[in-house]
Amino acid sequence: MEKILELKKLKKHYPILGGVLRRQVNSVKALDGIDLTINRGECIGIVGESGCGKTTTGKAIIKLHKATSGKIIYYPKAVSSPGIDITRLSSSKQRKIGLTGKMQMVFQDPTTSLNPRMLIKNIIAEPLRTQGRISSRQLHEKVINLLNLVGLTKDHLLRYPHEFSGGQRQRIAVARAIATNPEIIVLDEPTSALDVSVQAQILNLLKKLKNEFNLTYIFITHHLLVVKYISTRIVVMYLGKIVEIANTEALFANPAHPYTFALFSGIPSTDAKDISNRIVLTGDVPSPINPPQGCRFHTRCPFAMDICKKNLPDLAPVNNNSQHRVACHRSREVPDLIQATFGNT
Amino acid sequence: MTKILKIKDLVTNFYTYEGVVKALNKVSFHVNHGATFGLVGESGCGKSVTVRSLMQIVQSPGVIEGGQIHFSPDPENESISIDLLKQSESFMQDLRGNQISMIFQEPNAALNPIMTIGEQIGESYYFHRKRQIIEKILKLDTDPNNPFPEIKVNRLTKPLYHIALNHPDSFLFKLLKKIPVLKKWDNGILRTAVEKSVELLATLGIPNPEKIVHQYPHNLSGGMKQRVVIAIALASEPVLLIADEATSNLDVTVQAQILDLLNELKKDKIISSILLITHDLGVVAETCDRVGVMYAGNLCEVGNVRQIFDNPKHPYTKALLASVPKVKQTGELNSIAGNVPNLVNPPSGCRFHPRCDHVMEKCKQAFPPTSQIDGDHHVACYLYN
Numbered sequence: 001m002e003k004i005l006e007l008k009k010l011k012k013h014y015p016i017l018g019g020v021l022r023r024q025v026n027s028v029k030a031l032d033g034i035d036l037t038i039n040r041g042e043c044i045g046i047v048g049e050s051g052c053g054k055t056t057t058g059k060a061i062i063k064l065h066k067a068t069s070g071k072i073i074y075y076p077k078a079v080s081s082p083g084i085d086i087t088r089l090s091s092s093k094q095r096k097i098g099l100t101g102k103m104q105m106v107f108q109d110p111t112t113s114l115n116p117r118m119l120i121k122n123i124i125a126e127p128l129r130t131q132g133r134i135s136s137r138q139l140h141e142k143v144i145n146l147l148n149l150v151g152l153t154k155d156h157l158l159r160y161p162h163e164f165s166g167g168q169r170q171r172i173a174v175a176r177a178i179a180t181n182p183e184i185i186v187l188d189e190p191t192s193a194l195d196v197s198v199q200a201q202i203l204n205l206l207k208k209l210k211n212e213f214n215l216t217y218i219f220i221t222h223h224l225l226v227v228k229y230i231s232t233r234i235v236v237m238y239l240g241k242i243v244e245i246a247n248t249e250a251l252f253a254n255p256a257h258p259y260t261f262a263l264f265s266g267i268p269s270t271d272a273k274d275i276s277n278r279i280v281l282t283g284d285v286p287s288p289i290n291p292p293q294g295c296r297f298h299t300r301c302p303f304a305m306d307i308c309k310k311n312l313p314d315l316a317p318v319n320n321n322s323q324h325r326v327a328c329h330r331s332r333e334v335p336d337l338i339q340a341t342f343g344n345t
Numbered sequence: 346m347t348k349i350l351k352i353k354d355l356v357t358n359f360y361t362y363e364g365v366v367k368a369l370n371k372v373s374f375h376v377n378h379g380a381t382f383g384l385v386g387e388s389g390c391g392k393s394v395t396v397r398s399l400m401q402i403v404q405s406p407g408v409i410e411g412g413q414i415h416f417s418p419d420p421e422n423e424s425i426s427i428d429l430l431k432q433s434e435s436f437m438q439d440l441r442g443n444q445i446s447m448i449f450q451e452p453n454a455a456l457n458p459i460m461t462i463g464e465q466i467g468e469s470y471y472f473h474r475k476r477q478i479i480e481k482i483l484k485l486d487t488d489p490n491n492p493f494p495e496i497k498v499n500r501l502t503k504p505l506y507h508i509a510l511n512h513p514d515s516f517l518f519k520l521l522k523k524i525p526v527l528k529k530w531d532n533g534i535l536r537t538a539v540e541k542s543v544e545l546l547a548t549l550g551i552p553n554p555e556k557i558v559h560q561y562p563h564n565l566s567g568g569m570k571q572r573v574v575i576a577i578a579l580a581s582e583p584v585l586l587i588a589d590e591a592t593s594n595l596d597v598t599v600q601a602q603i604l605d606l607l608n609e610l611k612k613d614k615i616i617s618s619i620l621l622i623t624h625d626l627g628v629v630a631e632t633c634d635r636v637g638v639m640y641a642g643n644l645c646e647v648g649n650v651r652q653i654f655d656n657p658k659h660p661y662t663k664a665l666l667a668s669v670p671k672v673k674q675t676g677e678l679n680s681i682a683g684n685v686p687n688l689v690n691p692p693s694g695c696r697f698h699p700r701c702d703h704v705m706e707k708c709k710q711a712f713p714p715t716s717q718i719d720g721d722h723h724v725a726c727y728l729y730n
Contacts (some may be wrong), residue, residue, distance in 0.1 A: 022601060049596035050567075165684045195387035195624065200668035200680035222596060225670035252672070266601035267674055268627025270654050280605050281598045283552075284566040 003075050004216050005184060007082065010070035012056050013132065016289070024034045030056040032240035033070065035315070040183075043210060043217040045231030045248075047224055047263070049285055053240040054220045057187040059153070061218065062103045063087075074099070077183070101131050108189040110169035116159040120147075120172055121157040127179045146175040149212075150205060164307040167198035171205065178209060191226060200257040203230055224267050228252060236260050239288055239296040242315060245326035256318045259297050261338055279327050279342050295329065303330055303337050316326030347423040347552045348415075349585055349618045350376040350399075350438045355412035357391075357398045364648075368407070370712075371640040371694075376585070376635075378420040381611065381619040383633035383650075387665075389685055391642040396587050399429065400447060401437050418444055418584045420617070437548060446578035450590040452570035456562040462573055463558030466545065467538030469580035478507045479510050480536050502530040545576050548615075549606065568599035575606070579615065587620045591630060592670065603624055619698040626669050630654055638662045641686055641696040643712070648722035658724040660701045695726070703728055 008205075011033050018025035019225040031053045038044055054091050060067045063086065073083035076097075084097065094100055107113035114123055124143045128134055133143075144154045146262045150171040161169055170190060170280065175323060177185055187206070191199040210217060227234060227248075236244040236250050236259065244257040255261050257278075265279045279299045286292055295313055298304040306331050353373045359366040368391050376382040384392045397403045399414055409430060417426035429437070441447075449455040457465060470478065479509055483506055486498045498506060505527060508518045539558055546554035549572050562570055571591065576584060579689055588607070592600040610616050621633055621648045629636055629650070636653045638646045638661065646659040657663045667679035692699050698708040705727055713727045 049598060156413075167684065195685070196626070197387060197665060197668045197681040198684070200670075200678045201682075203670075203678055206682055223670075224597070225672065225674070228672075229670040229674055262598055264600075266597040267672065268604070268625060268631045269627045270630040270666060271667060278601055278605065280601050282602075284568055284599070285596075 001039040001042075003083075004040040005075070006071075006073040007034055007036040007038075007057075007061070008071040008073065009033045009035060010057070010072065011068045012053075012060055012065070013068045017205065025287055029240050029291055031060065032291070034237075034240075034242050036235065037247070038216060038218065039182075040216055041214050042233060043219055043231045045219045045227035045234045046237060047221060047234060048237035049222065051239075051285055051288060052237045053288075054222075054237055055188055056240075057237075058105065058188050058218060058220050060106050061184070062186055062305075064105070073147050074102075093166040099126060102182055103183040103184045103186070104177040104180065105188060106170075106173050106177050106190045107213065109193045110166060110173050111193075112160070113173055114169060117162055118160075119157070120159055120161070123161070124176050124179055125171060125177060131180055144177070146179055149178070149209065150175045151201075152264050165198075166194050167201055170194060170198075172207065174202075174209070178213065178215075180294065181213070182215070183336060184216045184218065186219045189222070190219075192221065192223065199226070206230065224263060232340070236263065239285060239291055241296055242327065243297065244324075244326045245315070246318075246326075250321070250324050254318075256324070256331045256334055257297075257328050258301050258303055258334055258338070261334070277333055279338070295327070302341065305335065346377045346380070346419070347420055348375045349378045349417060349420070349717065350620070351413070351415040351417075351426070352399065353413040353415070354663045355395065355398055355414065355495050356410045357407055358410055359407045359690075361406050366688045367691055368642050368688060369398065370414050370691075371412070372639075372642070372644050373715075374637050374647050376618055376620055376646055379617050380634040381632055382620055383621045383623065383629040383636045384639060385623060385629050385636060385665075387624060387685055389688070390639040390642075391722070392624075392639055393589055395639075396447070396589060396620065396622060400441055400445065400587070401429065401434075402441075416440075416445070416585075442469060442578070442583075443581045445581055445585045445587065446573050446581065446583035447587040447589060448571075448578050448591045450593060452567060452574050452594070453468070453562070455574050456570060460564055461561055462546075462565070463539040463542050463557055464535075465519060466542035466558070466573065466580055467535055469577050470538035470541050471534060473581040474538075475534065476510065478534050478541075479506050482506065482533055482537060483510070492654065498533055502527060502533075506533075510515075535595035542576065542580065545580060546573075549576055549579075567595055568602060571595060571599075571603055572606070577609070583616065585618045585620060586616045587622070588665060589622045590624070591621075593623065593625070600628075604628065608632060626654075626666065638665070641691060643696055645697065645722045646722075648724075649720075652718075652722045657728050658718055658722070658729060659697075660703050660728070661697045664700075664702075 010031060012031040013029050015024040016026040046057060048054050059065055061072060067087050071085050072087045074086050075083045121143050124146055125139050128139060128142060147154060147156060152171055191202050194202060209215060219227060219231055231248055233236035234246060234248055235242055238259050245258050255264060262279045262281045283300050286299055292299050294310045295308040297307040313327045313329050315327045318324045318326050318331060354371045355369050356371060357369040357577055357627050359368055372395055386392050398409050403409060414429040415426040416429050417423050419425050460598050482498060483655060512518060536589055543554045543558055546557060551557055595603060623629060633650050636650050640661050646662045657666055664681045668681060670678060686696060695708045695712050695713055698704045708727055713725050713730060715723050715725045716730045717723055718729060
């Protein structure tokens, strides 16, 4: 498999300013050193509770904000080319190499991500205009093309965002994102503001576009079943760290981290057969300003030992499977422990 | 099973500049004593308007135009029922938060940021349990070996407690309250109310409740805030608890905690009946006994949870269930074509017909009557008529 993006020890700390001189007194460790390789053409899902750093990862990748340290290496399509570290690249240099528009983002709430004072045709045309010169006739054709791709028609060109329903607005946001022929799209909770029936429409649309243009998706969500439906690989994050990475089937079949177990058992299911004993975690996510020592999950983990409070576990392969990695000291015993403590789940 | 709540042909309209929004179109259902009833549907289908009409807190362009809401608080005797729509505002004020409590969707918006947690929960006791608290304080005061020495009534305000107990509406009482020295006569009641909220928070599984009651909402996390909102609703020991999207803004693990808490409270008989409103079908499947599915201001299917989820009858319910990603999902996800209709100009006849796969000619003309499938399972569709 061909790599497209590699995150190396990526960190993002938001400073907290204090005192008369507004000096930095502390920082929110939103993203505390993550390593991740993303392959071309896959859909990687990032799941976790709010405040675990999912959105920060997405925003750091498309450089909406600058990473504190670490590297984001982008591998262009030409096969033998070495990676380009885009973390410290200026925007003019980026334009020279032809990287602009290669990464796009779709935001959570389509009501706030579309400018209410712009016509739909201008919203979709904006990224095309900034990318380079284009004749107005070509632009018009391209915009209509994009609208058709996402299931809207040219009747919608001269309307404002408020005239559309939530699902249609999200379609417009998707059309805007694919306008520049991107290779990577970061989807930050694209369906969480939508109803279930519309959510299904958007998910199917995203799947169709992915196959059509061979896109790479980074799908950020807190909804595990949505991510299962669309992703090939899943990353589970907790408090700025990756706790488990695996292929979707492998992760759902045998999760190895207690947190992943808890997340799965928290999914309310509509099927009577699936309703099993719940593992309900006690307490809340600790503050990312002072994350706990050792394994970050130990304060809520039902199986925490002394070693968990002292040492931070590494992401290690499970059963010698390099695709499935987990950061837990007791990962080997976890399935048995769960079985013993909570019964059959 | 006796019914605690019977809603019949409820109609609520909103008079906006664009026209009349027909938010509820003859909604009828009932909630049993000791059961959890779930109301599901997409946004804008009228779930929240239904319970707001029930509590009569529909906001101003909205008007409740017809129907009956029968509330019978006594589980033994169903015949003692009150039609809430015929009651006065002061009666409703006494009922709200007392016999019927409501948990609102957004805990951030439901809590007052400048009041401590203790004051906010205590308020519920102060307004609805004032009599009991005054009686308790006076009893403790006369008791020579008082177990709570900090709750003391000072000699100046003691007569006020007696008047508040015996003649709360008298002119003299209103006059005395205006005197600056006596203005804070009810401090003892407030303090007792805060003490009571500590106990309540402890039963809801909040660590160090003594400390929490003196904190402000911003000190707490989302899940804790939702527990506080539940505590406020439970303070007056309601017979019916309405949870309006109580877990929608919470994370999965916290949502699991809150749902567990509600189930536990029901098991311990702290709450008897719950009316749960949600758009999450999974939450309904796990917590409710009976379910009503709403679409565009109509109730299209009512029934037992398992009847609805295992054997859905209405095309909308079927389509809705098919569009939810499942644990064992394989293949394409089904979606419902089109959008939820605008309720200013709802489609004629059955409101679902423009999106329905089984649409017939008569669906476009008149609204289908409700027909019984079996036992408790009712559906409003011509396919079964």
